[in-house]
Structure formats: structure tokens, C-alpha cells
Amino acid sequence: MKYLKIDGCRFYNMMINACNRLENQKEFVNSLNVFPVPDGDTGTNMSMTFRSAVSEIKIKDNSTISEVSKQLSKGALMGARGNSGVILSQILRGISIGLENTNEVDSNEFANSLLEGSKAAYKAVMRPTEGTILTVIKAAGEKAASTKDENITTLMKAVCEHCEEVLNKTPDMLPVLKKAKVVDAGGMGLLIILKGMYEALRDDIQPSLEEKNQNVKSETVMHQQEIDPAQIRFGYCTEFFINSKKENLEDFKKDLSCHGDSMIIVGEEGIIKVHIHTNDPGLILSKALKLGELSKIKIDNMREQHRRILEDKYKPQEQLVEMEKSDENINLKEYAFIAVASGNGIIEIFKELGVDCVIEGGQTMNPSTQDIFSSISKLKAQNIFILPNNKNIIMAATQAAELSDKNIIVIPTKTIPQGITCITEFNENEEVDTNIDNMINSISKVATGTITYAVRDTEINGKNIFSGDILGLIEGDIIEIGNDIYSMCENLIGKLVKKDSELISLYYGEGCVEKSVKDLIKRIEKSYPEVDIQCINGQQPLYYFIISVE
Secondary structure, rough: OOOOOOEEHHHHHHHHHHHHHHHHHHHHHHOOOOOOOOOOOOHHHHHHHHHHHOOOOOOOOOOOOOHHHHHHHHHHHHHEEEEHHHHHHHHHHHHHHOOOOOOEEEEEEEHHHHHHHHHHHHHHHOOOOOOHHHHHHHHHHHHHHHHHOOOHHHHHHHHOOOOHHHHOOHHHHHHHHHHHHOEEEEEEEEHHHHHHHHHHHHHOOOOOOOOOOOOOOOEEEEEOOOOOOOOOOEEEEEEEEOOOOOOOOOOHHHHHHHHHHEEEEEEOOHHHHHEEOOOOOOHHHHHHOOOOOEEEEEEEEEEHHHHHHHOOOOOOOOOOOOOOOOOOOOEEEEEEEEEEOOHHHHHHHHOOOOOOOEEEEEOEEEEHHHHHHHHHOOOEEEEEEOOOOOOOOOHHHHHHHHOOOOEEEOOOOHHHHHHOOOOHHHOOOOOOOHHHHHHHHOOOOEEEEEEEEEEOOOOEEEEEEEEOOEEEEEEOOEEEEOOOHHHHHHHHHHHHHOOOOOOOEEEEEOOOOHHHHHHHHHHHHHHHOOOEEEEOOOOOOOEEEEEEEO
């Protein structure tokens, strides 16, 4: 079919068809993951993110493409799972910016929206890596801009063909892909989406969203603590909006950073939201006025609030914070914690250490931005720390933090042992910045090993791995391949223990035999008599053992 213009309904059909195509091929995308471990899979994360995006669209006969793209962007933002899902949500956000204030678009305008998607994706990643989904979306935007065909169907065909060529070159850009003999999984997921969009135009498809069982469990466990406020370094919680079209906020962030802490600055559709704790609100407002008009200014004297709390610990406080969807004045405690974990034993450890909210998730169960944001909304605290405990959840946690008007600090923990060590390093009598420094510094003191199994055949660093092999990993790198979880655990501990090691923590999970674990502990105690050893039934899935050495 030939299309010189695309309206909201046509764009909707393109997105639905792309979503169905990705859902049907997500396992193929998963199979391209370089590491064969049962981790948060790229195809699953992208499919769930995209399904969340299209489910948000409320289509009507007169829907504009601007309206549809905004709804798509909102759904992706809140439903983003894993790093690949967060990047996809930013691509869709950029496309929405490119389609803003339009009823329908021609080929040039549509090409520009793909370019905007590329810009947004690169901006979202601190250290962009070529040979990934970023390279593919950049190729899509550049090819669309250089293709002068007025027929958008022809344009999308050219985009798909070019992106496929670029995707096939990703192994030459990333050695790890070449060694594993695969193309980038995220790039493949994006290509599938682009092809789905093209097919909807070519074949005039008017699909409906296929019903799929996502089989994702994401539960929240709440655990409340007593209020124990600490001294406040910066006394005024200052919040406001700036009506400004300026996109680059980095200079503004740098300018404000030396005048306070707990700073969150987020820009969206011409509006900039600012939150900062400072001792000079007037100075902050003065600097903000240079960017545009200010609105919804709110300044709270936190020292005064602190004194009132000390006067009557249980008395409701006025003007403490404007909680979402509530006009009630409530008490806020100083600190709260959110952690992501799986396994009843490990969840119980975090609760016992004082974590207020545990989101059940992790490997293959990456919580979405919405899951994390919902947990943030339930907590009544001035400062909320998030421990993702998985490298594939950090971006979603950061995105959720940016959506909240509370002071959210994401500590970039990549493993369960790192999260446990961080929470033990926390001191409620210290200032926020001191606690942040202490927790981040403690991450490097923890060495983590894991025992799991291979979910597919592959080759990594010259090692042939077959589905079902037992894998021993240290800090995410495959170190050993074998068939006995107990001897491999003993070997990994031998590689992790150093002369100054003081503690070995062993968390055993599903699939472990109690007697064999006890025999293993006896051997470890005999080998390392000077080191404290603790063994916990973590009941975690997928990982037979999680090992921590400090």
C-alpha cells in the first residue's frame, strides 16, 4: 500500500502489529543473549515494555498521531523492564517528541521522528556503546532522513533493509558478539519492531493486540520502621516547575549542584521539574528564572519540621510534604529503603536488616518502572534509597526515581551480596551524602560468585558451553564449567578468598540438598579456619549458590 500521510489510526496499527511480531519472536531474541545464564532476557524485557506501551493507547476514529504517540510513550515509560526496555522506552519518547502537535505526518516528518528517537536513546545512556540497539536506531533515523521517497511504506522498507545490514555488522563492532557468533539482541528486537511497522503499511494490516500470559510475578513486601530523624545539612526543600523549551539541562544541573543536595531535575514536554535541598532557595529560584517562567513553587523548612517531630514524635506534622493523591498532613521519617530480591530466605534477610519495601524480582523477573514507582509512592520518608541488586534493573530504578517528586537515591548494586553489605553500612545518624558515599564505597569490598546453569549452547572465550552445563561465575564472568554444583562452589570460594578476607557468606537456593550443603560447609570451614563462615537458605530460584566474600 502507498501512504503519503500517516494518521493516528494508521500509526496505532503499525504499533500493534510490531508488538505482536515482537511477542512471537521474543524467544528468538532471547537466544541471542551473549551469556547463556538464566538472566533477565532482552526479548522478554523488550516485549513486555512494548506491550505496556501499546496497551496504554486509547484509539478513536479521530485520534491524531501526536495523541497516539504520547500515549505510547507514557505506557513505555511506566512499563519499561530491564536496560533494553528502558532504552526502548526512550526511543518511543523521542519519536513522540518528533510527532508532537501533529494530526498526521508525511515522510519527512516521520523520518524526523525516528531521528528524535535516536537522539533520545543516546541521551539516556551515560556511556553509549556502538554495536547495540543504539547503533540500530541511529541507522534507522539516518536512513529515513536520507530517503527522499514520499511514500512512507517505501521509506520504511529502506529503513528495515538498512538496519538489517547494520545489525549484521554489530559483531564487528563488539568482540563479545563475534566470539559468541551472534548479532546484538537489543538491535534484533528493534529490527523486529521496525519490520512489524513496515508490514502493517505494506499489507494494510489492521490487527488487534494478541492476548499473552506474561507470567511475571512482581510483588511488594512492606516492613515499617520507627521514625528516627537525623540532623539536616541543607534546610530548605525547594520544589518548582520551569516552563522552558530548553533541552540541554546539564549546565543548569552543574550550576545548582554546589548549592545543595538531593537534587532531581527532569525535563518533559517543555516543563522542567526541579527538586533540591538547599540553604538558599532564593538563589536557586534566581538561577531558574533564567530558563523560563516558574510555577508551583514550594519551599519547606525541614529544620523546623525536624524540631516539631522531636517535640512530639507521633503528632501529625503540617507542611511536611505533599503526598501523591492525598491532601492529608502526615509524619515522614528520615530514611526508607527499597530492595529488589527473590527467594523467601533472601527477602527475609533484607526485611530483618530494616528494608521497608522488597520488590520480588530479579533474574528473569525484572520489575518495571511502574512496579518500582508504585513502591516509592507507598513510602513516607524524606530520603528513599533503592537497591536494585541486579545490573539489569538499575536503569528502570533510575527512571522511576526521576518520575517521583521525592528524594530518591539509587545505589547501583548489581548483586544480592552488594545490596546486603550496603544496607549494613547504612548509619541512620549520618547525613544523606555520607551514607551515599559509605554505601557506594562498600560495593567494591564485596566479591560475588554464583553457581547456575546454561540455558543454551554457546561458545564464550573459546569455551564450548552446552545447555544444562553447570556454570560458575565471578562478578558475572563465567569462570568454570562442570556438572557438580558443590565442588564448583568450593572451587569458586578458593578463587574469591584473599589473605585479608574475613567473611564468607553462602546463600543456597532451590535445587540444593541440605545434607550436601552441610558437608560443603564442613570442608570450607576446614580450608579457611581463620575466616568467619555463614550459611543461609536463601531459597532463591535459578542460582544454586550465591557466594559473598568480604
